[in-house]
Amino acid sequence: MRAIVINDFGATPAVTDLPQPKPEAGEVLVRVRASSLNGFDAATAAGMLEGMMEHRFPVVLGKDFAGTVEAVGDQVTSFAAGDQVFGVVMKPFLGDGGLGEYVTVSEAYGLAHIPADLSHADAGALGLAATAALNAVDAAAPAEGQTLLVGGASGGVGAYAVQLAAARGARVIATAKPGAEAALVQQLGAAHVVDYTGDLAGQVRAIAPAGVHAALHLAGDGAQLADLLAPGGRLASTLGFGPEALSRADATAISVMANPDRSTLERLAADAAAGRLRIPVTRTYPLDDVPRALADFGAGAVGKFAVTVA
Numbered sequence: 001m002r003a004i005v006i007n008d009f010g011a012t013p014a015v016t017d018l019p020q021p022k023p024e025a026g027e028v029l030v031r032v033r034a035s036s037l038n039g040f041d042a043a044t045a046a047g048m049l050e051g052m053m054e055h056r057f058p059v060v061l062g063k064d065f066a067g068t069v070e071a072v073g074d075q076v077t078s079f080a081a082g083d084q085v086f087g088v089v090m091k092p093f094l095g096d097g098g099l100g101e102y103v104t105v106s107e108a109y110g111l112a113h114i115p116a117d118l119s120h121a122d123a124g125a126l127g128l129a130a131t132a133a134l135n136a137v138d139a140a141a142p143a144e145g146q147t148l149l150v151g152g153a154s155g156g157v158g159a160y161a162v163q164l165a166a167a168r169g170a171r172v173i174a175t176a177k178p179g180a181e182a183a184l185v186q187q188l189g190a191a192h193v194v195d196y197t198g199d200l201a202g203q204v205r206a207i208a209p210a211g212v213h214a215a216l217h218l219a220g221d222g223a224q225l226a227d228l229l230a231p232g233g234r235l236a237s238t239l240g241f242g243p244e245a246l247s248r249a250d251a252t253a254i255s256v257m258a259n260p261d262r263s264t265l266e267r268l269a270a271d272a273a274a275g276r277l278r279i280p281v282t283r284t285y286p287l288d289d290v291p292r293a294l295a296d297f298g299a300g301a302v303g304k305f306a307v308t309v310a
Contacts, residue, residue: 003100010047034124062099152219
């Protein structure tokens with residue numbers, strides 16, 4: 001199979017021919033049709049996860065995948081050859097990834113069926129970012145009518161978070177640069193847009209003088225966002241900003257890790273298939289162009305960068 005591979009920490013990703021994997025007991029072999037880029041993939045390619053996770057070189061990049069079940073291993077009961085599936089590669093090591101023509105994944109975690117009304121392309125851009133967004137919004141828990149500040153609103157996770165929060169009835173303040181970023185978050189439901197390259201605190205205080213009820217730290221300075229919380233406010237961070245980093249006693253900080261269990265993936269897919277959740281793809285690349293896509297991603301991604309595998 002062809003896959004996007006790194007052969008060492010920080011090595012340049014390249015299209016490489018590898019043996020087709022075989023599913024072990026409890027695993028499913030997926031013929032990948034679509035994937036997408038996430039910050040995790042860029043970090044892996046840059047060697048930033050050295051010492052944090054086991055790397056089994058050659059490492060195939062990619063957390064997201066969508067495609068067709070090609071074969072199943074022993075003891076698999078929920079999936080069969082021919083099923084249309086998507087999800088997130090959640091193995092405890094880096095080695096197998098979704099940016100290749102085939103991937104083996106666990107039946108038990110990070111895998112779900114694709115609804116009939118959802119395409120492979122859309123499902124392939126849903127898994128990790130949408131899960132992280134849902135988990136973060138749930139942790140921040142803005143009530144209907146409350147104000148939520150989304151730091152990093154124009155990225156992949158942020159683009160989903162803006163929609164999910166707005167659907168709960170929250171008044172969303174989204175950070176984005178003027179132009180394409182601001183236009184995207186407004187289309188997705190942001191009530192206000194503030195330019196993070198300017199006086200962020202001043203702009204937010206002009207909208208919410210007493211502070212915001214909740215905030216999502218998906219990019220930028222977590223401490224700065226925490227300072228903009230009203231007393232009793234809640235900050236949820238996907239970047240490791242937790243209680244120990246909080247410098248005030250009248251607010252709460254929660255560090256969030258994406259948990260793409262089957263029920264979460266099924267919920268997100270159902271919302272996407274029904275049109276309640278927009279897949280915010282702004283660019284699409286073929287598999288061979290993923291090295292260029294990663295460079296473009298590093299220069300500043302707006303929304304999701306999708307990858308067509310087959």
